[in-house]
Amino acid sequence: MSEPKSETSTASIDTEARTTAPRVDIDEVAQTQPGALEYDYTNFYFGAGEDAFALLEPFDDWWRQVKPAGYYLYELPLHSAPGTRVDVEDTKTGEIRRGLVNFASYNYLGLSYRPEVKEAIKEAADVYGGGSSGSPILSGTTALHMQFAQEVADFKGQEAAMVFPTGYSANVGTIAGLMRSGDLIVADQYAHASIVDGMILSKAKSRFFRHNRPDDLDRKLAGFDGKKLVIVEGVYSMDGDTPPLAEIVAVCRKHGARLMIDEAHSAFVFGETGKGVAEHQGLDDEIDIHLGTFSKSLGGQGGYIAGSEQLINYLRGFSRSRFFSCALSPVVVAGLRKALEIATDEPELRKKLWDNVAYMQKLLGDAGVPMGDSTSQVIPIMVRDDARIFSMGEEIFREGVFINPVKYPAVGKHKSRFRMSISAAHSNEELEEGADKIITVLRRYGICQ
Ligand SMILES: Cc1ncc(COP(=O)(O)O)c(C=O)c1O
Known part of the structure; x- marks a missing residue:
């Protein structure tokens, strides 16, 4: 190393x-x-007055103190x-x-500064320049993006994968791309802000079950007729614990709910081949949507979802956070391809x-x-x-x-x-x-x- x-x-x-x-x-x-x-940030969220800037000055005073x-x-x-x-x-x-x-960086495998990764980045910069200059749907997709998406699908053992500019936008785009007003989303109470924001944006009914408590998930799903999505994380980002997936899968099946796992902190480090916590717990095939980021274990930037060809194809058209945002820089993608290769080979x-x-x-x-x-x-x-x-x-x-x-x-x-x-x-x-x-x-x- x-x-x-x-x-x-x-x-x-x-x-x-x-x-x-x-x-x-x-x-x-x-x-x-x-x-x-x-005081903390919550004291400056709502405030009286008609000026949209009304909270700026009191916040500034507090912040300086x-x-x-x-x-x-x-x-x-x-x-x-x-x-x-x-x-x-x-x-x-x-x-x-x-x-x-x-002890503050997410660089769990130390890949962000590996000489091979830096070399791949430099070579890509020579060919492609700095940015993609377009949405992935229009002109922003390079050959590197296509190859990388396939490599992510292969690594995850899924039919297809799609790459987003960040893990945050992967969550927002996937959740709001799939769920609609009148549907139900139930997430663990410790779900990351990007999951919560995706839930809000989808306008679906949102509920939270007690952290790592399948019995509470059962209660939150009970009696709802309609489309249901459950969301958990592979490793909870503030606590470092993992979900009891077998019981969560059983509750989802009982209620006909689809299950999504955000493996932001667990993909590439957990499991025999590094697929994540679902692999580690022997339940990879029970997950409907695999989501993760490249900003943690691969030491780069970006997010992905992986799953069936049909799921990815649908979300290609409905994930607004990807559709209406510039594609990842090809330079970043080149570094990620090399980092994924190292994570696989080592x-x-x-x-x-x-x-x-x-x-x-x-x-x-x-x-x-x-x-x-x-x-x-x-x-x-x-x-x-x-x-x-x-x-x-x-x-x-x-x-x-x-x-x-x-x-x-x-x-x-x-x-x-x-x-x-x-x-x-x-x-x-x-x-x-x-x-x-x-x-x-x-x-x-x-x-x-
Ligand atoms: C569980 C989880 N999901 C998503 C994200 C967002 O990922 P990114 O920082 O790559 O946008 C994070 C970031 O910390 C996270 O902890």
Whole structure:
């Protein structure tokens, strides 16, 4: 496994900056800006007044107050590839922090920066230039797009596949392309925003069943006469757990509902051949719509659906998010084709990933770090302290680890966490160094022993 060729590969945290950078003092913020920390985005969703811009100023005031107190930890610009170590701009101090151990990127197989992938991208740029310059239906489809869609179908073992500009648009386009007003869609309560947005756009009746509870799904489907679609994920993106598919399939069959699985975080890493969680659980043939992204395990960009020839053919005409949007850049497609080839030819990458996951679970588990019910490469570090998660996040960042804090409304209240992504590319030393630094900070806050 080659690592990102960056001058940044060795840890070099600027110790002076670490000690002199301004710290978040939550108590001080609470005293000087009473109320600011209790507010979040939801407070600025609805507001009085007739001006469409009425919420801009109050939101701006709040944002300026809370940004230095932790919200600045979002959208920090990277100055390197999303490798196992990254250079990240600290927007609070203006410094670039080099060689941070990276647990924030989705690059689960380390493919985004593989030399073969970069080479394929460069070659495609020479032939095709930068963009597709058209909708896939009109002029945006290149020979590369056609080949890649077939390769995805073959990899997934399905009759056909179709590629979207993003995983988000794959969900929106598929759900709203298939379901109509008067139909019923039932999704797991932890479904990703792109699934929820597809449900809203479809105008179908929307219900949510309790997370991973087939008995509740049964109740939500009961008594509805009409077209029904059930949607689950392969790996839930904030919790890292997987669905009990056999029971979910049984409930769907009982009610005549079609089943769609979003394998954004599980395709290419789960299952004997990497097809995903449905393969891993021996239920690939029971799924009606296979959906996933190329932005996680393949380290690129884009989304897909795979299934029967008839399904893909229908959605080719009705998925508006694909129809009315420019096709993926051929440069991206070229990189994805190479990444898929590597993921297929190197099953040892998946083995390394699962070894790394087991090792990290042991390192954190031995220190008593709470990790929820994760059974995947997505490991939530459950802090549950909405008020102090940002100060912990800042300290972890200054210790030399890049990992994202997640709090309400992205997860429920009092369910704050750090969302850790493990990659096959992490070395044991990086896992140890990262775990050690995180544990050091969590200990200060009494989160672990
Ligand atoms: C479950 C799930 N589906 C879809 C998406 C959207 O994928 P993309 O980022 O490729 O648009 C995500 C992104 O995180 C996700 O977690």
